[in-house]
Amino acid sequence: MQSVCCYQFGSPDALERVDVDTPKPGSGEVLVEITAAGVGFVDGLMVQGLYQVKPPLPYYPGSEFAGIVRTVGANVQGFIPGDRVMGLASSGAFADALTINAKQLIKLPAILDDATAAGLYINYATALYGLRDCGDLKSGETILILGAAGGVGSAAISVAKAMGAYVIAAASTAGKRDAAITFGADEVVDYSQPDWRDTLKAMTQGRGLNLVYDPVGGDTAEPAFRSLSPGGRFLVVGFASGTIPKLPFNLALLKRSALIGVDWGGESRADPSINHSLMTTLMDWIEDSKLKPAAVVTLPMSEFREGLNAQLAGEIVGKLVLKNN
DSSP, rough: OHHHBBSSSSGGGGGGGOOOOOOOOOOOOEEEEEEEEOHHHHHHHHHHHSSSOOOOSSSOOOEEEEEEEEEEEOOSSSSTTTTEEEEEEESOBSSSSSEEEEEEEEEOOOTOOOHHHTTTTTHHHHHIIIIIIIOOOOOEEEEETTTTHHHHHHHHHHHHHHOEEEEEESSSHHHHHHHHHHHHSSSEEEETTTOOOOOHHHTTSSEEEEEEEEOOGGGHHHHHHHTEEEEEEEEEEOOOOOOOOOOOOOHHHHHHHEEEEHHHHHEEEEEETTHHHHHHHHHHHHHSSOOOOEEEEEEGGGGHHHHHHHTTOOOOEEEEEOOOO
């Protein structure tokens, strides 16, 4: 079988697809033939050695995947060969196959295709954890989602709509704003315009926002925070812009609003059981047609270099997924 390998940190152009032995599942493990693998911004940082944690080399990138169970190891219950599954591995998902503990797998409902499933785990678990568990989003509330055209933002749009929110999506180009509408946003705003806060005020009829979901950081964070209504919540999800905002603390006091960190990864490491709860809810919502996952962008697995470079350059609208065959 083949797997994408990082022998030295640097540009995705230096990655290689190499031949490796097909692994055999140990006790409690399953061998999954990978049909599709999700690509996130973090994957590009990892292969460059720019993420907060550097993996030992050689490193085999990729974590989110969907596929088909081929063989099961001893002491595995609930899975048989032929089952369609999705999961989250520590590494090695940009490959033909991988072995993983069966407890980390989720069976796919028939309504969910492999490509969509492969790009669902991280962003949708983060969105549900952030909006429900951290932000206490209520039906009828108004939320602004920054970076709305990317994989993180598109997932947040889908989950917020499933929870009954009124969604305003922020993006800097007409194409990205159009995409946000297709993802389910009710309205869009161009945050590159100097009067975009006035536009938000008009959209909310002067009431302000109940929540902001921010995976971007940078210069948009403070004006977005200033657009919150009293009792508003600002969810800090990440800093895709590369700049961590310096928010004056007096704003939280004057706005009577809260700044809340959303670290689903940290929470899931502290309490792994949270993932089962989050994914069960998401799968139930998908089967009931309450949640409509955003469309993904697909490339062949062989174009992994091009995909990672486009992801890092901010050229991908939606979630990027690499497909085998």
